Amino acid sequence: xxxxxxxxxxxxxxxxxxxxxxxxxxxxxxxxxxxxxxxxxxxxxxxxxxxxxxxxxxxxxxxxxxxxxxxxxxxxxxxxxxxxxxxxxxxxxxxxxxxxxxxxxxxxxxxxxxxxxxxxxxxxxxxxxxxxxxxxxxxxxxxxxxxxxxxxxxxxxxxxxxxxxxxxxxxxxxxxxxxxxxxxxxxxxxxxxxxxxxxxxxxxxxxxxxxxxxxxxxxxxxxxxxxxxxxxxxxxxxxxxxxxxxxxxxxxxxxxxxxxxxxxxxxxxxxxxxxxxxxxxxxxxxxxxxxxxxxxxxxxxxxxxxxxxxxxxxxxxxxxxxxxxxxxx
Amino acid sequence: xxxxxxxxxxxxxxxxxxxxxxxxxxxxxxxxxxxxxxxxxxxxxxxxxxxxxxxxxxxxxxxxxxxxxxxxxxxxxxxxxxxxxxxxxxxxxxxxxxxxxxxxxxxxxxxxxxxxxxxxxxxx
Numbered sequence: 001x002x003x004x005x006x007x008x009x010x011x012x013x014x015x016x017x018x019x020x021x022x023x024x025x026x027x028x029x030x031x032x033x034x035x036x037x038x039x040x041x042x043x044x045x046x047x048x049x050x051x052x053x054x055x056x057x058x059x060x061x062x063x064x065x066x067x068x069x070x071x072x073x074x075x076x077x078x079x080x081x082x083x084x085x086x087x088x089x090x091x092x093x094x095x096x097x098x099x100x101x102x103x104x105x106x107x108x109x110x111x112x113x114x115x116x117x118x119x120x121x122x123x124x125x126x127x128x129x130x131x132x133x134x135x136x137x138x139x140x141x142x143x144x145x146x147x148x149x150x151x152x153x154x155x156x157x158x159x160x161x162x163x164x165x166x167x168x169x170x171x172x173x174x175x176x177x178x179x180x181x182x183x184x185x186x187x188x189x190x191x192x193x194x195x196x197x198x199x200x201x202x203x204x205x206x207x208x209x210x211x212x213x214x215x216x217x218x219x220x221x222x223x224x225x226x227x228x229x230x231x232x233x234x235x236x237x238x239x240x241x242x243x244x245x246x247x248x249x250x251x252x253x254x255x256x257x258x259x260x261x262x263x264x265x266x267x268x269x270x271x272x273x274x275x276x277x278x279x280x281x282x283x284x285x286x287x288x289x290x291x292x293x294x295x296x297x298x299x300x301x302x303x304x305x306x307x308x309x310x311x312x313x314x315x316x317x318x319x320x321x322x323x324x325x326x327x328x329x
Numbered sequence: 330x331x332x333x334x335x336x337x338x339x340x341x342x343x344x345x346x347x348x349x350x351x352x353x354x355x356x357x358x359x360x361x362x363x364x365x366x367x368x369x370x371x372x373x374x375x376x377x378x379x380x381x382x383x384x385x386x387x388x389x390x391x392x393x394x395x396x397x398x399x400x401x402x403x404x405x406x407x408x409x410x411x412x413x414x415x416x417x418x419x420x421x422x423x424x425x426x427x428x429x430x431x432x433x434x435x436x437x438x439x440x441x442x443x444x445x446x447x448x449x450x451x452x453x
Contacts, residue, residue, distance in 0.1 A: 025377070028354060028373070028377075028399060029373075030396065031353075031354065031355075031396055031397075031398055031399060032353075032354045032355040032358070032369065032373075034394075034395050034396060035353065035354075035355035035356070035394075035398065036355055038394045038395070039355075039359070048368070049358070049362065049368050049369055050368060050369040050370065051368040051369055051370035051371075052370065055370050056369070056370035056373065056374070059370060059371075059374040060373075060374050060377065308409070308413075
């Protein structure tokens with residue numbers, strides 16, 4: 001059975017599992033194989049029972065890497081770094097970080113935008129497939145990082161929808177005084193922003209926001225979807241017209257306003273003081289949604305809130321609906 | 330069977346075993362593989378992941394037959410998770426049987442119905 005352990009060790013090393021994890025896994029297997037032998041199983045039976053080291057190693061690696069993504073983060077450490085692959089991007093500009101604080105203003109049309117903290121000391125701006133980089137303003141002035149698509153005359157017959165992508169890396173653990181993002185159709189993926197004011201506005205671009213810590217936050221889209229994972233702050237306002245909104249692991253110390261016309265809203269593990277939800281035909285589905293007070297208003301959308309913790313009381317200030325159902329379990 | 334699907338079911342089984350009593354790894358594997366066709370390489374990663382996620386804790390117990398054994402114990406969080414999973418499983422499997430039973434409960438009944446139907450469509 002030593003062969004099984006040796007093979008397993010080799011496979012785990014190949015998959016770059018950490019030394020500590022490998023040791024633990026091997027110790028567990030030594031113990032389990034010993035128990036199997038004490039049970040009277042022979043080599044062949046054990047082989048059958050334990051399966052192939054290669055598949056086992058793969059399964060273990062899958063699970064470990066997924067876990068690391070999940071557990072590496074906590075709210076006191078918003079700047080948790082994601083390994084960023086900049087290989088497919090071209091470096092456009094680098095700005096040294098001299099001050100403790102700065103603001104970010106982004107104004108794009110159709111280009112996608114990514115922002116994430118990293119282990120470096122300067123602000124780095126990258127691009128991929130951006131045509132005519134000369135038509136953009138990219139500068140750092142008066143403690144403000146500005147990336148903007150300049151207004152150009154739109155040729156009537158050009159359907160040039162050649163949109164590219166920007167990637168901005170900011171030093172981790174740095175406070176951003178203001179984060180202002182506007183786009184028309186570009187998608188945004190923003191990770192790890194800690195900022196007083198966060199304003200995000202998109203027409204049809206989708207927004208993906210992860211690890212966000214802000215005092216006052218306002219997110220608006222028309223048809224773009226919003227996906228939020230891990231967010232905390234004092235005041236939070238989200239408004240969508242037809243885009244869907246999904247929020248997971250959100251803690252708001254103050255009030256939260258959610259407005260939707262026809263977009264569906266899905267909440268999971270969301271806490272706040274006073275919650276105000278308004279919709280016309282969108283549904284609201286809240287699981288583990290704990291506002292201390294809540295106002296619900298819907299025309300035809302259904303509202304369902306399901307909570308497991310029955311000890312936490314939710315005070316319902318008002319609920320109004322025309323043809324939708326409101327269920328609070 | 331689809332690997333992802335199987336993993337979910339095995340996860341439920343592992344939880345169920347440990348909700349009954351604390352056990353060491355091999356015992357869990359043995360208990361489960363008695364009834365369903367799985368081997369260690371499905372169960373161990375689940376044990377490890379659920380432990381990391383705080384659904385289980387572990388402790389060592391000396392053994393007469395060699396090295397001490399690692400016992401797995403369900404935490405409060407793990408127990409709640411089990412209830413949740415169990416609920417969705419019951420709902421799901423209940424729904425599946427609703428659908429299957431519409432076509433008959435026993436194989437003979439199902440075959441009979443099916444043959445009749447085939448015959449009928451042939452004669453038409």
